[in-house]
Amino acid sequence: MKLIWILSTFLATTSCGVVDYTRCGGSGTSWQLRVTDCEGPLCYMRAGTSYPIQWDMTPSIPIASLRLKVSAIYMGLQVTIINAVLDNSSVQPGTTYTIQYTLTPYEVACRNTMRVSAELFNTAGDVVEVCVAFQVHVNCDEEEAGTTDAVLY
Secondary structure, three states: OEEEEEOOOOOOOOOEEEEOOEEEEOOOEEEEEEEEOOOEOEEEEEOOOOEEEEEEEEOOOOEOOEEEEEEEEEOOEEEEEEEEEEOOOOEOOOOOEEEEEEEOOOHHHOOEEEEEEEEEEEOOOOEEEEEEEEEEEEEOOOOOOOOOOOOEO
């Protein structure tokens, strides 16, 4: 299994649970979605806390370059969280790849449940290869709100 890394900040004390998701497009195959400290149909996240996410997928065609777009539906509007072309992201059909990225919810989203989607695009023609969506509920606490960045390592 090959890895494509995007801001992978994994802590030894956390565990990635399998999160229920729905497909939202593309002809590639999505195998599993794992989120640190979450599992099941609703992922509870704390504002200001970073959550590493791992997503296993297999493309349907050879792709020279991928773009990752992560967005949320917040108060009826689509908000883009990550929109990045992934360096060295050439993929081949028949091989499973793990996409990894980190989300840190802002405090403004506290006490809200929202749909978060992750889409992988073929940069040639900007066609969706695979898309998954899952439900997130953001809890509040005294921590300062964080940010979300995407960097390929």
